[in-house]
Amino acid sequence: MLHTMRWFGPHDPVSLFDIRQAGCAGVVTALHQLPVGAVWPVEEIQRRQQLIEADNASYSSLHWAVVESLPVHEDIKKGRASRATYLENYKESLRNLAACGIRTVCYNFMPVLDWSRTNLSYQMPDGSLALRFVWQDFALFDLCILKRPGAEADYEAEVATAARAQFAQMTPEQLAELTNTVLLGLPGSEEAFELAGFQALLDEYASIDSQALRQNLYYFIREVGPVAQEVGINLCIHPDDPPYPLLGLPRVVSTEADLAELLAAYDEPANGLTFCTGSLGVRPDNDLAGVVRRFGSRIHFVHLRATKREENPRNFHEADHLTGDVDMYSVVRELVLEEQRRAQTGEVNASLPMRPDHGHQMLDDLKKKTYPGYSAIGRLRGLAELRGLEHGIRHALAAEAHLAARLTTNFSLANS
Numbered sequence: 001m002l003h004t005m006r007w008f009g010p011h012d013p014v015s016l017f018d019i020r021q022a023g024c025a026g027v028v029t030a031l032h033q034l035p036v037g038a039v040w041p042v043e044e045i046q047r048r049q050q051l052i053e054a055d056n057a058s059y060s061s062l063h064w065a066v067v068e069s070l071p072v073h074e075d076i077k078k079g080r081a082s083r084a085t086y087l088e089n090y091k092e093s094l095r096n097l098a099a100c101g102i103r104t105v106c107y108n109f110m111p112v113l114d115w116s117r118t119n120l121s122y123q124m125p126d127g128s129l130a131l132r133f134v135w136q137d138f139a140l141f142d143l144c145i146l147k148r149p150g151a152e153a154d155y156e157a158e159v160a161t162a163a164r165a166q167f168a169q170m171t172p173e174q175l176a177e178l179t180n181t182v183l184l185g186l187p188g189s190e191e192a193f194e195l196a197g198f199q200a201l202l203d204e205y206a207s208i209d210s211q212a213l214r215q216n217l218y219y220f221i222r223e224v225g226p227v228a229q230e231v232g233i234n235l236c237i238h239p240d241d242p243p244y245p246l247l248g249l250p251r252v253v254s255t256e257a258d259l260a261e262l263l264a265a266y267d268e269p270a271n272g273l274t275f276c277t278g279s280l281g282v283r284p285d286n287d288l289a290g291v292v293r294r295f296g297s298r299i300h301f302v303h304l305r306a307t308k309r310e311e312n313p314r315n316f317h318e319a320d321h322l323t324g325d326v327d328m329y330s331v332v333r334e335l336v337l338e339e340q341r342r343a344q345t346g347e348v349n350a351s352l353p354m355r356p357d358h359g360h361q362m363l364d365d366l367k368k369k370t371y372p373g374y375s376a377i378g379r380l381r382g383l384a385e386l387r388g389l390e391h392g393i394r395h396a397l398a399a400e401a402h403l404a405a406r407l408t409t410n411f412s413l414a415n416s
Contacts (some may be wrong), residue, residue: 026065037073098231128362135314210250234300278305296338303357356382
């Protein structure tokens, strides 16, 4: 696989040198400084490429391998008439990225919020800090802080009762921390939505159920997909995180059935998947290795991380990359087999870009200010473990193939 790490630009505490020394050849980034819905100009794309490649003459090479993300404007998700303008802007950004040689573009279709957590510094047994989602804490925010109309219907009675009892015991500082965590913006951002205006953002989706959102997604991919196909860009949607509805908002990229329906909506290679084992792995009904076997040709980008469901299965935290509920061996083996299939059929870019997603804040990074989930050392540890696993799988597959060839030869000789 092509080993990469996400980089949030010049202000990221993790430097390009850090990413290079971690053993990466690719960088996953975006033009975060541009507003959502704006056209990405060629000049801005090239400026970012030049920044990434500035030291390639002196050190091991880095290149901009994947865009994550080219965000989808909320008016497209809501199906408003104004989406026509934003769709044209999206198409122009795709053309400009292709003109600069970038071929993989990740996006998501989650309404209002991106990924959601309730704790950004959950202490693990070894003292490192992880991201965590607790259903009761989320209910507390929804019922007692946001006070969303109709929220009661979304929670089990015992969860709602426990959330209110917990709320009564919390300090203003604890409530503020939970609020800021739930309302955190895009990954890599430390700016949260404002509570005062947040309900109004939710109200704009009051008439949009899961079927309506699904149709808006299919409209989007049928509009922009042909442009991506024409210019040679692989679009890859990121699954919902977590993969179930929150705050009364529908989520429609959570299960294998969701993936199958989306891929069928525009059945061309350009319409593909970001295979995130952490997001999909939160649901026990998602067969991760099976998803690779069934949809491998449409996987264009890979996020490898392992989440661990807790006693209440709606609660989970980010585990070490080789533990948790993800059978990482089976997943990586299927990904390697998919790469081998691509190589055997003559595909030019058989290697899948992969990044170790989310790492624990640990060691010296505990003393630093880092983006939640994106500290350097935790991701370095994850990448090292995943690289070792991949290496071992490739050697095992080669040994299996060699043994099979010998047995075939011996059988032929014995019967000649």
